[in-house]
Amino acid sequence: MAGTGSIPADAFSLKSPYGRRAIGLSVAAAVGGFLFGFDSSVINGAVDSISQDFAINDVLTGFVVAIALLGCAVGAIVAGNLSDRWGRLRVMFLGAIMFFVSSLGAGLAFAVWDLALWRVIGGLGIGIASVVAPAYIAEIAPRQIRGGLASLQQLAITIGIFSALLSDALLAGAAGGADNVLWFGLEAWRWMFIVGVVPSAVYGILAFTLPESPRYLLAKGRTDEARAIFAQLVPPADLDHTIRDLQTAIETDRKNAGVSLRGPVLGLQRIVWVGIILSVFQQFVGINVIFYYSTSLWQSVGFDEGDSFLISVVTSITNVLVTLVAIFLVDRVGRKPILLTGSVMMTLSLGLMAVSFLFSTTNAQGEVELGAPWGPIALVAANVFVIGFGASWGPLVWVLLGEIFPSRIRGKALGVAAGAQWIANFLITISFPAMSSWSLPLTYGMYAVFAALSFVYVAWRIPETKGMDIEQTETLFTHRGAAPSS
Numbered sequence: 001m002a003g004t005g006s007i008p009a010d011a012f013s014l015k016s017p018y019g020r021r022a023i024g025l026s027v028a029a030a031v032g033g034f035l036f037g038f039d040s041s042v043i044n045g046a047v048d049s050i051s052q053d054f055a056i057n058d059v060l061t062g063f064v065v066a067i068a069l070l071g072c073a074v075g076a077i078v079a080g081n082l083s084d085r086w087g088r089l090r091v092m093f094l095g096a097i098m099f100f101v102s103s104l105g106a107g108l109a110f111a112v113w114d115l116a117l118w119r120v121i122g123g124l125g126i127g128i129a130s131v132v133a134p135a136y137i138a139e140i141a142p143r144q145i146r147g148g149l150a151s152l153q154q155l156a157i158t159i160g161i162f163s164a165l166l167s168d169a170l171l172a173g174a175a176g177g178a179d180n181v182l183w184f185g186l187e188a189w190r191w192m193f194i195v196g197v198v199p200s201a202v203y204g205i206l207a208f209t210l211p212e213s214p215r216y217l218l219a220k221g222r223t224d225e226a227r228a229i230f231a232q233l234v235p236p237a238d239l240d241h242t243i244r245d246l247q248t249a250i251e252t253d254r255k256n257a258g259v260s261l262r263g264p265v266l267g268l269q270r271i272v273w274v275g276i277i278l279s280v281f282q283q284f285v286g287i288n289v290i291f292y293y294s295t296s297l298w299q300s301v302g303f304d305e306g307d308s309f310l311i312s313v314v315t316s317i318t319n320v321l322v323t324l325v326a327i328f329l330v331d332r333v334g335r336k337p338i339l340l341t342g343s344v345m346m347t348l349s350l351g352l353m354a355v356s357f358l359f360s361t362t363n364a365q366g367e368v369e370l371g372a373p374w375g376p377i378a379l380v381a382a383n384v385f386v387i388g389f390g391a392s393w394g395p396l397v398w399v400l401l402g403e404i405f406p407s408r409i410r411g412k413a414l415g416v417a418a419g420a421q422w423i424a425n426f427l428i429t430i431s432f433p434a435m436s437s438w439s440l441p442l443t444y445g446m447y448a449v450f451a452a453l454s455f456v457y458v459a460w461r462i463p464e465t466k467g468m469d470i471e472q473t474e475t476l477f478t479h480r481g482a483a484p485s486s
């Protein structure tokens with residue numbers, strides 16, 4: 001790109017003040033991703049206690065877990081609009097308040113209905129964080145290192161999931177079981193929610209200490225403030241260029257404010273469907289069944305409570321590590337081979353889980369057991385599934401959603417695709433308790449079928465976008481049997 005000629009190649013490395021500042025701000029903003037992961041999966045260790053304490057059936061249990069995801073969908077949709085009006089930081093602060101209130105409320109819930117309400121409020125916070133954190137990072141990141149900084153969000157999500165499952169396991173361990181009283185007469189499962197006030201408070205404090213997004217300031221005509229913030233983030237030689245680029249982008253957005261997503265394929269443009277279908281496949285392979293219900297799943301097939309908590313923690317560490325692998329590979333190997341390999345690994349491992357669960361037996365006490373070798377096989381298969389997902393479809397769907405849409409519809413199309421992802425997540429999450437108590441082999445068999453279909457879809461429909469200029473990628477999607485857009 002023009003204008004970067006005088007910028008030394010290492011101007012944005014960790015050693016340079018610009019690189020360090022941009023990374024620092026991005027890490028701070030990615031606390032939103034951490035809360036996204038933490039709040040969505042903290043329920044994992046509490047599911048069984050909740051259904052026992054409130055004496056609710058499978059359908060209602062699924063409802064309490066999944067209802068937060070509808071809040072997420074709404075939060076994601078309103079966040080974009082609100083943050084254009086109020087600024088990114090105020091919206092971050094609003095998200096932090098919602099996380100805080102919902103952590104306390106869920107921990108002190110006295111009935112299912114108020115627990116569900118607190119979960120929806122937390123969901124609104126997650127939805128907000130899922131949109132504002134990546135937007136803020138993209139807006140403060142110097143363009144030379146934007147890709148790498150953007151992946152911090154997925155890394156933060158997986159670290160959030162890990163922290164939630166670790167904290168669930170530690171609290172249950174300290175009380176000798178999730179159902180036992182831990183401190184101040186409250187059971188361990190309640191503390192699992194309450195500890196969420198700590199990251200929420202950190203996020204709230206950060207919202208006060210971070211500088212406002214310069215893009216937002218420019219859009220509001222506060223050019224001097226924006227310039228002062230950018231002066232900390234890009235070398236002087238790049239400053240004018242950066243501000244000019246942004247002003248052009250803001251103008252283009254203004255002109256496109258009325259552009260619609262409508263098109264010839266079932267009322268939408270073909271490319272919008274590509275985003276929706278990728279999102280739906282990412283969820284229909286059942287990944288969040290692992291992150292929201294694994295502790296209860298492993299207990300239901302005979303592992304004791306302590307072991308089940310431990311397995312969940314190990315799985316979530318695996319998830320963090322393979323995200324690093326994906327970040328390393330995505331610009332080297334390309335998107336398509338990674339997605340295809342992931343689909344194959346997921347199909348085989350989910351299929352193996354389905355087969356293993358066929359061999360569960362009921363002992364004399366009426367408890368379900370999954371004896372050797374099928375118990376260990378199911379366990380290994382579940383972790384291979386997480387490896388397959390975490391190194392491919394987990395991060396890559398977010399990467400693709402960021403780069404496949406033409407800029408004139410990017411904001412709106414991303415919102416629709418992310419909304420579709422939350423809704424698909426909701427459907428899988430709400431149906432799991434009832435489906436799994438009906439038949440675990442069939443439930444996992446269904447996820448395996450979706451994983452196989454995801455392979456076919458990518459092989460057939462997704463072109464490679466590695467290393468391409470972001471404005472070039474859209475052209476790849478317009479000539480595949482559809483009427484070209486121009």
Ligand code: BGC
Nearest residue numbers: 157158288291319394395425
């Ligand atoms: C998905 C989440 C999922 C996470 C697991 C993300 O890409 O959007 O739904 O919980 O990956 O790591």
